[in-house]
Amino acid sequence: MCMAQECKRESVEDADPPGLMDVFLRQRERLLRIAAGMGMARTDADDVLQDVSIQVLKNADRFEQENVMTRWLITTTVNHCLTEHRKRFRHKASRIIKRRPDIAEGLAEGGGPDRVALSEELEVIRRTLAELDPSLLLAVVLRYFCDMSSNEIAETLEWNASTVRSRLREARLILAGKLLQRGIEP
């Protein structure tokens, strides 16, 4: 082993492992997306992360492995969102459509439903997401809103890979089924 390689190896071995706060700061954007996916508006999501950061300070020396820290951060964030259940998905669809006309225009492109039908469909999905089992909701949020693959979700949360896929399928079919009950606009 040459001198340069030896020095590099020593420096890697000497480097301090990332602390919980380091991982929290690195994962902050993802945690924010998870909170939004669990139904928290931006201000409420910020409040949740504020609470999580306090927990991070309290548990700074509790973990050593980064993957364990990440799992703990995600579950702590989700639990904080669930305790604030009254704040979850509180913005009704009609209000969102009114405030964000660009959404209606975007979804209506290519012959989508009109504004009223879109508002009704969005409301169906909002209610279904609010009532969805948290484990199913977390799976779809991580997969489709945080762009994690099924394997990444399985590794991060220590779920079985088949469990991730089955939860994703179940959640997707529930959402689609509710939309079909209402009737999809052609």
Add this chain to the structure above:
Amino acid sequence: MNGPCKEFADRIVDYVDGELPQDETQAVGRHLVACEPCRRTAEALNRSLGLAKVLWSDNLDDRERTQAAPAPRLYHIRVYAVAASVLIAASVLVLVVGDHYSRSSLTRSGNVERQVADVGAAAELLAATQILARCEGTEALVERQYRFILKEYAGTPAAESIRTRLSPESRRYTQ
């Protein structure tokens, strides 16, 4: 409403997610062409996910927090403009009418004050002239004083009193 075929339901989710192997993708694709309930389920899967992403993105978006108060609508602006116009017109009307009334009342008040002042001045002059008339050798002066009162304070009681007292010869000064 018919749901998807049981043997295809789970695979349809994987199919729309693009997570099926090649051979299964083709098989599910062929089935979707033939089966309307499964086709509609596939549509609903895509649509519901799109709507869920809208809700999630809306939560993440802090537009609501940072957005200023909504701009007033056009009809609100019109209402405000009409209200302001009416208010301005009413103010102008009050000022004009008020000014007119105040001017009239000031005019009337000025006339009365002047008349009162004239009556008072004529009465004082008449009283002084009558005192003067009691003195000898002041006839010419008294007569000139009477003429002055008759000329300058014609409408006053003092002038009227002088007219009744003067001889017909003297009255020509008043004509």
